[in-house]
Amino acid sequence: MAQPEYEKYYVPDSSPWPIVGAVALFLIAVGAGNFVIEQTRNTSGYGGHILVAGFATLIFMLFGWFRNQIHESMSGLYSAQLGRSYRQGMAWFIFSEVMFFGAFFGALFYARMIAIPWLGGSGNNAATNEVLWPAFEAIWPLVETPGGVQTEAMGWYGLPLINTVILLISSVTCHFAHVALEENKRGRLKLMLGITVLLGAIFMVLQVEEYLHAYQEMGLTLQSGIYGNTFFLLTGFHGLHVTLGAIILFIMLLRIFKGHFTPDDHFAFQAGSWYWHFVDVVWVMLFFFVYIL
Amino acid sequence: MSTVTDTIHHDDDHHEHHAPPSGIKRWLYTTNHKDIGTLYLWFAFIMFLTGGAMAMVIRAELFQPGLQIVDPNFFNQMTTVHGLIMVFGAVMPAFTGLANWLVPMMIGAPDMALPRMNNWSFWILPFAFLILLSSLFMEGGGPAFGWTFYAPLSTTYSGDSTALFVFSVHIMGISSIMGAINVIVTIFNMRAPGMTWMKMPLFVWTWLITAFLLIAVMPVLAGAVTMVLTDKFFGTSFFDAAGGGDPVMFQHIFWFFGHPEVYIMILPAFGIISQIVPTFARKRLFGYASMVYATASIALLSFIVWAHHMFTTGMPVFAEMFFMLATMLISVPTGVKVFNWVATMWRGSLSFEVPMLFALAFIVLFTIGGLSGLMLAITPVDFQYHDTYFVVAHFHYVLVTGAIFSIMAAVYYWLPKWTGKMFDITLAKWHFWCSLVSVNVLFFPMHFVGLAGMPRRIPDYALQFADFNKWISLGGFAFGLSQLIFLALLIKACSKKGEPVSDQVWEGAEGLEWEIPSPAPYHTFETPPVIK
Amino acid sequence: MAMLGVFQSGTAFAESVSDLDQYQLNMRRGVTDISAEVYDLHMLMFIICVVIAVGVFGAMFYSILFHRKSRGAKPANFHESVKVEIAWTVVPFIILIVMAIPAAKTLIAMEDASEPDVTVLVTGSQWKWHYKYMDNDVEFFSRLATQPDEISGKLEKGVNYLLEVDQPLVIPTDKRVRFLITSDDVIHSWWVPDFAVKQDANPGFINDAWAQVNEPGIYRGQCAELCGKDHGFMPVVVIAKEPAEYDKWIGERQAIQEKAKAEEQRLLAMNMSKEELMSNGQKIYTSACAACHMPNGEGLPGVFPALKGSDIALNDMAAHIDIVLNGKTGTAMAAFAKQLTMSELAAVITYERNAWGNDTGDLVQAKDINAALNGQ
Numbered sequence A: 001m002a003q004p005e006y007e008k009y010y011v012p013d014s015s016p017w018p019i020v021g022a023v024a025l026f027l028i029a030v031g032a033g034n035f036v037i038e039q040t041r042n043t044s045g046y047g048g049h050i051l052v053a054g055f056a057t058l059i060f061m062l063f064g065w066f067r068n069q070i071h072e073s074m075s076g077l078y079s080a081q082l083g084r085s086y087r088q089g090m091a092w093f094i095f096s097e098v099m100f101f102g103a104f105f106g107a108l109f110y111a112r113m114i115a116i117p118w119l120g121g122s123g124n125n126a127a128t129n130e131v132l133w134p135a136f137e138a139i140w141p142l143v144e145t146p147g148g149v150q151t152e153a154m155g156w157y158g159l160p161l162i163n164t165v166i167l168l169i170s171s172v173t174c175h176f177a178h179v180a181l182e183e184n185k186r187g188r189l190k191l192m193l194g195i196t197v198l199l200g201a202i203f204m205v206l207q208v209e210e211y212l213h214a215y216q217e218m219g220l221t222l223q224s225g226i227y228g229n230t231f232f233l234l235t236g237f238h239g240l241h242v243t244l245g246a247i248i249l250f251i252m253l254l255r256i257f258k259g260h261f262t263p264d265d266h267f268a269f270q271a272g273s274w275y276w277h278f279v280d281v282v283w284v285m286l287f288f289f290v291y292i293l
Numbered sequence B: 001m002s003t004v005t006d007t008i009h010h011d012d013d014h015h016e017h018h019a020p021p022s023g024i025k026r027w028l029y030t031t032n033h034k035d036i037g038t039l040y041l042w043f044a045f046i047m048f049l050t051g052g053a054m055a056m057v058i059r060a061e062l063f064q065p066g067l068q069i070v071d072p073n074f075f076n077q078m079t080t081v082h083g084l085i086m087v088f089g090a091v092m093p094a095f096t097g098l099a100n101w102l103v104p105m106m107i108g109a110p111d112m113a114l115p116r117m118n119n120w121s122f123w124i125l126p127f128a129f130l131i132l133l134s135s136l137f138m139e140g141g142g143p144a145f146g147w148t149f150y151a152p153l154s155t156t157y158s159g160d161s162t163a164l165f166v167f168s169v170h171i172m173g174i175s176s177i178m179g180a181i182n183v184i185v186t187i188f189n190m191r192a193p194g195m196t197w198m199k200m201p202l203f204v205w206t207w208l209i210t211a212f213l214l215i216a217v218m219p220v221l222a223g224a225v226t227m228v229l230t231d232k233f234f235g236t237s238f239f240d241a242a243g244g245g246d247p248v249m250f251q252h253i254f255w256f257f258g259h260p261e262v263y264i265m266i267l268p269a270f271g272i273i274s275q276i277v278p279t280f281a282r283k284r285l286f287g288y289a290s291m292v293y294a295t296a297s298i299a300l301l302s303f304i305v306w307a308h309h310m311f312t313t314g315m316p317v318f319a320e321m322f323f324m325l326a327t328m329l330i331s332v333p334t335g336v337k338v339f340n341w342v343a344t345m346w347r348g349s350l351s352f353e354v355p356m357l358f359a360l361a362f363i364v365l366f367t368i369g370g371l372s373g374l375m376l377a378i379t380p381v382d383f384q385y386h387d388t389y390f391v392v393a394h395f396h397y398v399l400v401t402g403a404i405f406s407i408m409a410a411v412y413y414w415l416p417k418w419t420g421k422m423f424d425i426t427l428a429k430w431h432f433w434c435s436l437v438s439v440n441v442l443f444f445p446m447h448f449v450g451l452a453g454m455p456r457r458i459p460d461y462a463l464q465f466a467d468f469n470k471w472i473s474l475g476g477f478a479f480g481l482s483q484l485i486f487l488a489l490l491i492k493a494c495s496k497k498g499e500p501v502s503d504q505v506w507e508g509a510e511g512l513e514w515e516i517p518s519p520a521p522y523h524t525f526e527t528p529p530v531i532k
Numbered sequence C: 001m002a003m004l005g006v007f008q009s010g011t012a013f014a015e016s017v018s019d020l021d022q023y024q025l026n027m028r029r030g031v032t033d034i035s036a037e038v039y040d041l042h043m044l045m046f047i048i049c050v051v052i053a054v055g056v057f058g059a060m061f062y063s064i065l066f067h068r069k070s071r072g073a074k075p076a077n078f079h080e081s082v083k084v085e086i087a088w089t090v091v092p093f094i095i096l097i098v099m100a101i102p103a104a105k106t107l108i109a110m111e112d113a114s115e116p117d118v119t120v121l122v123t124g125s126q127w128k129w130h131y132k133y134m135d136n137d138v139e140f141f142s143r144l145a146t147q148p149d150e151i152s153g154k155l156e157k158g159v160n161y162l163l164e165v166d167q168p169l170v171i172p173t174d175k176r177v178r179f180l181i182t183s184d185d186v187i188h189s190w191w192v193p194d195f196a197v198k199q200d201a202n203p204g205f206i207n208d209a210w211a212q213v214n215e216p217g218i219y220r221g222q223c224a225e226l227c228g229k230d231h232g233f234m235p236v237v238v239i240a241k242e243p244a245e246y247d248k249w250i251g252e253r254q255a256i257q258e259k260a261k262a263e264e265q266r267l268l269a270m271n272m273s274k275e276e277l278m279s280n281g282q283k284i285y286t287s288a289c290a291a292c293h294m295p296n297g298e299g300l301p302g303v304f305p306a307l308k309g310s311d312i313a314l315n316d317m318a319a320h321i322d323i324v325l326n327g328k329t330g331t332a333m334a335a336f337a338k339q340l341t342m343s344e345l346a347a348v349i350t351y352e353r354n355a356w357g358n359d360t361g362d363l364v365q366a367k368d369i370n371a372a373l374n375g376q
């Protein structure tokens, strides 16, 4: 380790924000749990209210926490070593997200390559098909479930293709924004980041469009068997991440307009852009495995 | 490894610029790794007592055949929540607590890399378990589907409290992931100059690898509970054949998490034992490098053995064969560890202070548990063992006399460093011997009833199992009471009574944490030590 | 080694007493060739493990005894040896191979369920087993026969406490019997230790297993996968009979079932009295419904709905019949149409509409059920 001169590692004094965050997650968990129960059982209760309170607390906490941190960063308390901690932390966080999506991709592959062929009688499962699901045929996309629910498959051309192009472009503009920041070209930075956020928003609008089309015209719903399940959970969680990523980038844009970030100190921006690239890669995987194949 | 500093008591010229604030705010707002470590450890201990109390309910019901104390539905809630609390509430937080206390001190860092997030990870836990425990009082009761929550018992056939179970597991997962990110970043980025990879103490190494496992598999658990939630409440059919899903798919996803999870609960234990044995053998750890490689191979192999929990689910033969062979392979690196510990003792100069007693008990009893694990790995025989008390015996040997004993060993080993005083040695010896005897009366006969055919997760059993179960329950009560000795000892230790100890505490102890004063100052290594 | 001694004397003891011996310590050898192979494999693994344990602990206790500081031992300072480390990586590896070869052979033999002489479809449901002979027109349910009072301690427990059923499965000896195993609701696991057969019953899929029993006898096992509240009360009992006796049995069984069908048709034309319906209904309720809806009809709040005073039991009778016949998808309520006969269904629905203060006075007759089944 070549570290001739020791820069002090900033260890913050005690902070109220984490415990606020813990309370927020508590309210979210209790609220979401009760909300789900109340919705499906058609009873009334406070689930929804608690959930909203939880999110409000979370947002409050994020503002407070990040305000602290921005303040510390701007007053020069941070060292290069701390910057590395943040970057590594973000990288591992993204890795955990990869594994989260991995679970759903795993479910998709398992259903396609194992469960459905077995229901159709392959391997040593002839009896399964003959005795339990004699009318079932194993095909993918699963347009008719063993239980007899019918649906339509979503094609890859049209909206999904357009969305792919949009996200790919946004990843490029996001990268250019980063380059501009490093070269201290603030005008180009604002333009490129603005375009990225805008493309993200367009993506979301089109995605909503696609969902409406699926529900209203195709009969493809969350209830239409494993095809619909994997389709909506994968694209749904992806959509959630796009929304989150776009919000993060939008906040970065606001900070840039306020004059934050320098060519060599812009962790928050970099984290946001990594996140955006990650979301983009997930989409490419999705487009390939959910739509095309 | 020989890690020597040239700045012993380096912080003499540093004034204590922020001493711990006092009052409750200290604990709520703290960003100090030692405070957070203490919080984690106390939380884990309280959860151990809670989960233990549930085990006592289980053992009381199983004391004799027939239904006496609880109804079957409540019994299932007890086994489920006992398993969940012990795994997620006791063992994992205890190890995280130890990591918080020790990792920065061992690598010469001023604190964890992300101190505020550290506080957040901790404070999520009490809330998560509050949710889980309070679901027991909901209409219909808490989760009753086993800690493995197999679908469709946990979906279509479960009570409403499942929604709360799912979200509490979600936030527990968030906590673990943040905790693990913190450990990993600390180790990567905060090592003092000269603390190269192959000089790191083994506890740090094992935790590094554990943290990696955590980040890799906790999100998969989150995915699994999410699918349970949508299957139960939103009409999806991931685990329902009628919609093209498969209940066995749940098990694949769960065990992809679950098996690495059991190594998450044992790798830090290996680290602890590798710290303690050399100290009391007064001899360097044998085969440091091979310990590191063995840990890494165990972690890697743990990703490809998950389906050994599923031999009876009707997988194709080649899959059963693959998972059998892969599982058996894990014995090789684990064996390397056991052999290394024995070789460390070989021709050493051994003494038997309390931490060493627990470490020795660990080596013997964990090995017994590991060997029964190897027997379980043999697919055709597992058809007979599976879901019997033989499995229960296996995992309590690796978890109670493995993970829990290692945690106790660690606490006895480092407690004097934390408090600056020697704990009450007489009480500690009572604790050890009572635990050692009772734990074997508790878990050893489980092998016999299991082989004789007693299934697990049943509130009542056939008459031929009656005698052993009586002994098991008596052993259980005795083991439970023995833990009250531990509680008394800890309370006494925290009230700062006892003989002051030297900085090194144990003759033969080596490493950075033994070079700072006892008790460890609130802030250590604000400027990094130089390691030669 | 002491442990091994205990195990062996344990088996000897177990064999010399009875199959319900109180101190059985080891796995059973069982009554099929496969179960014997499994047992031998188990003993082989066990002995290897004991030998390893003795070696490792021996070395450890030797150090503890002879290299202790209190005896003045001075620490040596070796701390690695490539040779030794390679040895104790390679030797265990070889031991594993020695274990894996016989294991793989047995596994392959176990999993080959082809060319059966008799095939039985085994279906688990909460909390009973259903057996259907695929080559004969015979099928029946098999439920726990132990009295509730034995479980609660009001009656003395019999020798086969919790391991007895009303109608055991009957199979022939010396024939390959193939079991097709599935489930109607949650995952169960069909386990007969003496056959070394344990297969999960997965809803929506069919697993198979097979056994060729060498000795006639009664073999007892249990459900081995947590399947809800009464998982502990779901035994498996199999009687293996000589082929000739088996043929006789299945012939009788077939005749009985045909008679029952005829009886069923006859009952369609008849009306039963309220008393008869209520007393039959109570019996059926106790065996089929009470596990969830509870004997007092109050259910388990939050898990199983109450029937006492419930909308469905007091009002729309057609809906009531429908839910009992066809179940309710997405819940634990099973379809009873194929589990009970029409007259039994009529009785139990009548009972539910008139017990525990549900005084609708409605009577349901077998012909009402028939009408509902044939889609009115």
Ligand code: HEA
Residues within 6 Å of the ligand: B148, B262, B263, B265, B266, B308, B309, B327, B328, B330, B331, B332, B334, B335, B336, B338, B366, B367, B368, B369, B370, B371, B373, B374, B376, B377, B378, B382, B385, B386, B387, B391, B394, B395, B398, B399, B402, B403, C052, C056, C091, C092, C093, C095, C096
């Ligand atoms: C800390 C936790 C922990 C650890 C470390 C282990 C370690 C191992 N486990 Fe265990 N296991 C559990 C926790 C753990 N397990 C739990 C909780 C369950 C039940 C879950 C549930 O269903 O609820 C379970 C269940 C379980 C099963 C499923 C049983 C069933 O349900 O049918 C199997 C099957 O293969 C298994 C195997 C193993 C093996 C091979 C190891 C190996 O890692 C052991 C390796 C160690 C040794 C072998 C001993 C030392 C080695 C030597 C001295 C070298 C020489 C030896 C030879 C070469 C032979 N375990």
Ligand code: HEA
Residues within 6 Å of the ligand: B048, B049, B050, B051, B052, B053, B055, B056, B058, B059, B079, B080, B082, B083, B084, B086, B087, B090, B091, B145, B146, B147, B148, B392, B396, B399, B400, B403, B404, B442, B456, B457, B458, B459, B476, B477, B478, B479, B480, B481, B483, B484
């Ligand atoms: C690290 C994990 C861990 C630990 C430490 C333990 C500790 C214990 N376990 Fe547990 N256990 C599991 C993990 C663990 N267990 C898991 C994962 C399962 C599977 C669950 C499932 O099937 O889903 C399980 C299942 C399980 C079963 C099987 C249940 C069944 O299948 O029906 C039993 C039965 O005896 C049992 C017993 C015990 C006992 C007696 C202890 C003892 O060691 C506990 C000792 C501690 C105390 C007792 C607390 C201290 C004392 C007090 C609070 C004072 C009160 C004391 C008295 C009144 C005497 N456990």
Ligand code: CUA
Residues within 6 Å of the ligand: C124, C127, C187, C188, C189, C223, C224, C225, C226, C227, C228, C230, C231, C232, C234
């Ligand atoms: Cu059926 Cu357990």
Ligand SMILES: [Cu+2]
Residues within 6 Å of the ligand: B258, B259, B262, B305, B306, B308, B309
């Ligand atoms: Cu495992």
